[in-house]
Amino acid sequence: MTFKYLVKTVFLTEILKAMALTFKAFISKPVTRQYPEEPREAMPGFRGMHALVRDSSTGREKCIACGLCGAICPARCIHIYSDEDEDGRKFAKRYELDLLRCIYCSLCVEACPVGAIAMTEHYEYSDYSRDAFYMTKEKLLANWDKYMSGKKGQEYFKKFYHPLADDFAEYEGQALFRGKAAERTRDAA
């Protein structure tokens, strides 16, 4: 039994050190957030509630009812009923998405060949009825207008719908380690 051990046992040094740390945390800035009062912005590219893209030139949905999103969906929660309009263009008569089954994997976004479905940054979904989570085409289009209209939607598709550069080979401006530069911008991040 060394002298050091004796001091430690009698004077509870390790407990005092821990208490000092607690006290330090007590007087420093809190890391928590008062959530509903202080809402948190989701990061760009967040996988939140879905939206169907509205084509600004026609005012209709972009979807061509190919059914690929429904085919890849691991939760099997997309149901598409297609139809043809007067000039033979295929369109989704009904496009239904059961959000309560969805697991927010974003595979549907990746599978869509024309970029007709997107995931918005909206994550606060709570409601009083199950029906509110059964999305129809109209509701999904309204989501687009509400959360992704304007620049945001374009940005989204530039960044997250074309995530892999053309032919996987064009890598200009790729993120690389910047050494000391990283430290300079660290307070900004």
Added chain:
Amino acid sequence: MEQVDKETSAREELTLSLGPQHPATHGVLKLVLELEGETVAKCTPHVGYLHRGVEKLGENRTYLSALPLTDRLDYVASMSYNVGYVVAVERLLGVEPPERAKFIRTMVSEMARISSHLLWLATHALDIGAMTVFLYAFREREWINDLFEMLCGARLTVSYPRIGGVRNDVSQEFLDSLWKFTEEFPGRLLEYETLIDQNRIWLKRTIGIGVVSAEDAANLGLTGPMIRGSGVPYDLRKFAPYDAYDQVEFDVPTGTNGDTYDRYRVRMEEFRQSNGIVRQCIEKLPPGPVMAPDAPKFTLPPKEKVMEDMEALIHHFVLVTKGPITAPEGETYSAIEAPKGELGFFFISDGSGTPYRMRIRTPSYVHALALPYLTEGSFVADVIAVIGTADLVLGEVDR
């Protein structure tokens, strides 16, 4: 007054059901304990409360769309499980991901290891009675979740890797903030150690508890920190390197006594090693593609091509609806080092786009079955410490 016969009352047995709703059993684990006084005579784990049939579901999904299922195995380190899955499928299909994707995957699996160990530290200490650590560890875990959100848009169920690469490239902002994290994290580790490393209650509750010898650990099939705590340097990142683990330097920390305290020390040391691996990955991250360009039959073609190139369009349609239908027939077992131990995927392929059989070897399941060995003969209170040290996540125990 009635005389109590000491002989018989000491032998009287009491059956205690610990769980499935017990706050210290980390999910829905039920342990039926037969007690003699305060000593555990027999311990029977009951698992299966969280069974979702992931293996069977995987056999009804294509290789591409079964990936999000693996998020739900170990939901505290879903990134590692995604990586384990894609590495296994790549080995089956013979796809080689590009260098950059390998480094990114190594980096994110180490982030997952840090995040998983943080949750382990928080809840393990909480079970034993040190609540403060919980608050500190969750502060850093939140940081990692934010980084994951920045990376791929989801905080827990990430689904980030893809067969042949990763979903999207990392952004400069992400790299910079991850670098910042790795710079601050060692300081945070010192804080946790200030709180519990020498704490006399912590030492009393962990030293000499749940002891397992190296030989028994190997016979029980323990892996990960559970076997390294007993002094066996078994780590698949060294023995069967995948992704970029053969290009980074790290040590495999081991314990000596195989008790709960040693396993705690092993995991604390793994924090530092993982932090070092993340830093090396950031420094060495090469420029280049993040998706295998030479595997058009297995990976989704670039979006720009789909509407222009007929062949790409056909590939896209077939891949999405039927999966990689040119998969070779055969079997493969591929294992990676998940935060909790050896995670193995076994596939039998019949040449179609869906696996004929998908079997998952999850570390927690084996560790749950080792609980009788670890607890029998010890006190009830130590059962809680042993559950904590085994780092069970019921999502992967039951699958």
